[in-house]
Amino acid sequence: MDVPLVLTHFLDRAVTLYGEKRAVITEDREFTYRELNSRVNQLSYGLRNLGVEKGDRVAFLAPNTVEMLEGFYAVFQLGAIMVPLNIRLTPDDYVFILNHSESKILFVDQDLYHLIKPVKQKLESVEHIIVHYKNEETNETDYNVWLANQEGSAFKRAEIHENDVCSLLYTSGTTGKPKGVMLTHRNNYLHALSSMHHLRVTDQDIYLHVLPMFHVNGWGAPFYYTANGATHICLKKATPENICNAVKNHNVTVMHMAPTVLNSLLQYFAVHTPSIEQSVRVVIAGSAPPPAFVKRVEQELKWEFIQVYGMTESTPLSLISTIRSQLSDLPMEEQFSIKAKAGYPMIGCDVKVVKDDGTEVEHNGKEIGEVITRSHGVMKGYWKNEEATMETIRNGWLHTGDMGTVDEYGHIDIVDRKKDIIISGGENISSIEVEGVLYEHPAILEAAVIAIPHEKWGETPHAFVVEKNKGMVTEEEIIAFSRERLAHFKAVTGVTFIGELPKTASGKIQKMRLREEYWNTETTSGRFVN
Template sequence: MNVPLVLTEFLDRAVKLYGNKKAVYCDERVFTYENLAGRVNQLSNGLRDLGVEKGDRVAYLAPNTVEMLEGFYGIFQLGSVMVPLNSRLTPQDYLFILNHSESKLLFVDQDLYHLIAPIKDKLATVEQIIVHYKDHETPETDYEQWLAGFNASSFDREELDENDVSSLLYTSGTTGNPKGVMLTHRNNYLHALCTMHHLRVRDCDVYLHVLPMFHVNGWGAPFYYTANGATHICLKKVTPESIFKAMEEHKVSVLHMAPTVLNALLQYYEKNKPKLEQDVRVVIAGSAPPPAFVTRVEKELGWEFIQVYGMTETTPLSLVSTIRSELQHLSPEEKSRIKAKAGYPMIGCDVRVVNEYGEEVTRNGKEIGEVITRSHGVMKGYWKNPEETMETIRNGWLHTGDMGTVDEYGHIDIVDRMKDIIISGGENISSIEVEGALYEHPDILEAAVIAVPHEKWGETPHAFVVLRENRQVSEQEIIAFSREKLAHFKAVTGVTFVNELPKTASGKIQKVHLRNDYWETKGKVGRFVN
């Protein structure tokens, strides 16, 4: 008889093989895998007592805590569906998602309860709100007190099928209402097996939760690090100081984050020079960094840099940038260029870059096409949205909306989102390439590039720039610098200096807000030059 590929198996394995091992550190509390399993059973029994059944949606609004981690397995044991919520949305966003998902229960951290309070009376299906770390003023159920009332030793699980939906994850919704991505147990299980191989996950690993568990490169952690009996370090508030402190105290060996967070760690390291004795792997998802950035991470921090690529709709990871054995002869500079790319397909993922006729682009690193994929990770579909599902998955291929090239070694390089490509005088310009050039300027801390109208060329690149502390540089100097680094048609034609760039909860720069800001101040931003 075949064993179904269901996620509860991962915690079961950890308990059998690593039951007495210290599995989770959360603030001052420490839990073994047996402790964690006991809390999971209490949660499952509590959920059943509240009437939660197989297929019901249960939502979580929480930072990286043991309560968030145990929520996955506690929900799965009932065959219910986890709905993790982005912690940086607005109350109106939560109102839409909770009602659209028809969530039955909501677990929320006390620090985030103020985002729910304004809309709680408008929640159509949420029957109860339970609060982690509840204070005396909050008029809801206290999680720890509630949990303590239920049996920790056992739970009579629902029968699960690997094609049952396990999680419902909502996309950012920058161009409309968020879409709920349905991922199955099979999606997440096979993704975990694939990812743990490519990231070389082992039982001796100590994983620091930097990316939120709701995030595209963060929610796999409860599965593949648990399956291997690794140790989880839950970090509720993420700052460069808290990250380095946790890494030193717990001998952290691996962590996932966005490029902007890693950039902040580099700035902190420059000033404070914290010392770490252990080997560290840092897994980066998001816009491809410039090769010089990769070199800095590996030389200054001494960490192994691993770039990955994926999206919510593919569970998420599909590509990885580690150097394959037949390319070890390349120079350090060439290796850094390769590591900065999205990478080559992971096991079980067929990823291609195709032109408008559906033909694969030439492997020359120049011809641009759309990235499409079919794999074990492709979502079941969008919840209650068959039209968008059919638009995104066509003839068995998921169309990502990302534009890329393929080099001679088969590495895919994401050059832009389809909507972020700048078309100037008929030439395609990658905003990511322009940003990479700007990051080489010694006075620039962060940069983001968008398209703006131009009378002669149709549109040209415009940069939003954050300068390093106590640095001064003019718009004309940055324009001249970009013209030195790039073909002139790719150089920026205007610069806006800002104190910070708008970012998602995971640190990804939100260009949609920069576009909106530009249009609100049209005619006042920067200066156009030919």
Template sequence: MNVPLVLPQFLDRALSLYGKKKAIFCDDRVFTYEELNDRVNRLSHGLKEAGIKKGDRIAYLAPNTVEMLEGFYGVFQLGAVMVPLNIRLKPEDYLFILNHSESKLLFVDEELFQLIAPIQEQLTTVEQIIVHYKHDLTEAIGYDEWLASQIESPYSRENLDEDDVCSLLYTSGTTGNPKGVMLTHRNNYLHALSTMHHLRVSDDDVLLHVLPMFHVNGWGSPFYYTANGASQICLRKASPEAIFAALEQHNVSIMHMAPTVLNSLLQYYEKNVPEIKQDVRVVIAGSAPPPAFVTRVEKELGWEFIQVYGMTESSPLSTISTIRSHLKDLPLKEQYRMKAKAGYSMIGSEVRVINEYGEAVKHDGKEIGEVVTRSHGVMKGYWKNEQATMEAIQNGWLHTGDMATVDPYGNIDIVDRKKDVIISGGENISSIEVEGVLYEHPGVLEAAVIAVPHEKWGETPHAYVVIKQNSQISESDLVSFSREKLAHFKAITGVTFVSELPKTASGKIQKVHLRNEYWESHGKSGRFVN
């Protein structure tokens, strides 16, 4: 008899082998896997008492807490679907997602309740709102009291199938409304097995939850770290101070984060030089980091840098950039450059870069094509959006919208999103490449490059730059710097200095806002909305 690949098995394994281990740390609270399992069972009983049935959607609006972590397993035992919400959206976004997903129950952190209050009366399917850490919201149901009132006996699980949808994750839309990505137990389960292998996850690991768990389930971390009995540190707010404090206090060995968060850690380290004695692996995804980041992380911090690539629709990870054994004799500078690329396919994923005719691009590091993938992780589809599903998945391949090259060693290098490629005088320019050069300037803290119109060339690169404290740089300085480092057609033609760049909750820079801001400031609203 085949055993279905369903996610509650991961907590079962942790309970069986690591039940007494103090493993979950949240603020000043510590839980063993036994205690976590008891809380999960209480949650499941409470959900059943509230009328939740298999297939119902349960929404969570919460930072990285034990309440968020236990939500996955408590919801899954009923065969219900977890709908994790991005904590940086606006009330009207939550209104759309909650109504579109037809969520029946909403768990929300008290700090975030003000985002729900304005739209509470317009929710059409939410029957109950339960508040984590409730103190002042007297009319709301408090989670602690609610959970304590439930029985803690083992929950008799629903009959789960590995092809059942378990997660409904809404991608942030730049035009129109966000789309709900349906991931199944099988998607997440097999993704976990592949990723835990490539990241070398073990029960010795101490994971610091930096990346939000709502972000593709924090890259599956509630699944494969739990399955391996690793310790997990829940971090409500990912400031550099809090991250380094946790590294020292808990002997953290691995973290997942966006390049912008890593940059903030490098800046903090420059000024404070905290002493971290243990080996640390830092897993980076999002936009491609400048190779200079890799050098600084491995030389200055002494941490192992691991670049990965994926998207919500593929559960998410598809590639990894660790150096393969037969390439370790390459010059160190070339290895660092290689580590900054998206890399090569993980086990269970087939990833290609194709031209407009569907043919594989040359492995010359120059020809640009679109990244497509097919794997065990590719989504079931978009919730209630068959048209978008058919556009994304063609002939079994997920079309990512990311443009890339492939080097002679078979490493994929993301050069841009389709919409972010700059076409100047008929030449394709990678905004990521230009940004990497700007980061080499000693006075640049953060940089983002977009296309702006040019009378002669059609488009040219324009930079939005945050300057390091106590640095002084002029627009002409940066234009000259980029012209020294790049072919002239790739060099920036203008700079807008800003105090900060717009980012998603995971730390990814939102270029669509920069494009809109540029056009609004130039009196042509909406030219680059996409």
């Protein structure tokens, strides 16, 4: 008889093989895998007592905590569906997502309760709100008190099939209302097996939760690190200082984060020079960093840099940039360039870069096309949105909306989002390439490039820049710097200095907001670009 690929197996395995090992360490508590499992059972009993049944949606609005981690497995035991919420949305966003998903129960961290309180009356399906770390002023159910009153013995699970939806993840909604991505047990299970192989996950790993668990389940961290009996370090606030202290104090061996977060760590290390002796792997996804950035991480921090690529709709990972054995003799500078790319397909993933007519681009690192993938991780579809599902998944292939090239070794390099490609005088310009050059300037801390209108060329690149120290560089100097290092049509034609780049909770730069800010400034100033 076939064993169904359901995610509850992963915690079962950890309890059987690593029951007395430390599973989770928080700021003031720690639990073994056996203790974590007991808490999961208590939560499952509590949810069942509240009327949660198979297929019901249970939402969590929380940072990286043990309460968030145990929520996945407790919800799964009921055959219910986990709805992790982005902690950086507005109250109205939560109204839409909770009502659209028809979530029955909402767990919320006390620090985030202020986002729910003003819109409680607008929640149409939520029957109970339960608060983690509740204070005396909040008039809701206290999670710890409620959990302590639940039974902790083995829980009789619902009958779960591998193609059942296990999680409903809402995309950021930068172009309209968020869409709920339906991922199944099978999606996450097979993705975990592939990812744990490529990321070399073992029971000796100590994993620091930097990337939020609501971000595609923190790239599967609740699954494949648990399956291997690794230790989870939960960090509610991922500041550079907190990350550094956790890495040092807990001998952390692996972290996942966005490039912007890693950049902030580089700045922190440059000032504080902490001593970290253990080997550390840092897994990065998002905009491709320049090779110089990879070099700094590996030579200054002495950490192994692993670039990956994926999206929520593919569970998420499809590509990885580690150096294959036949390329290990290449010069180090070329290896850094390869590591900065999105990479080659992971096991179980087919990935192509295609032109508008569907044919593949030449493997010359120059011809640009859209990245498409088919794999065990491709979503079941968008929740209650068949039209968007059919638009995204065509002939079995997930169309990512990302534009890329393929080099002679078969490595895919993401050059931009389809909507972020700058077309100037008929030439395609990658905003990521321009940003990579700007990051080489010693005065620039962060940079993002967007397209702005130009009377002659149609569009030209415009940079938003965060300085390391205010007043260190002028707009003219940055323009000249980019013209020295890029073909002139790719160079920036203007610069806006900004205190901080707008980012998602996972650290991804929100270019939509930069475009809005640019247009608002231009409209109010009465200026135009020529």
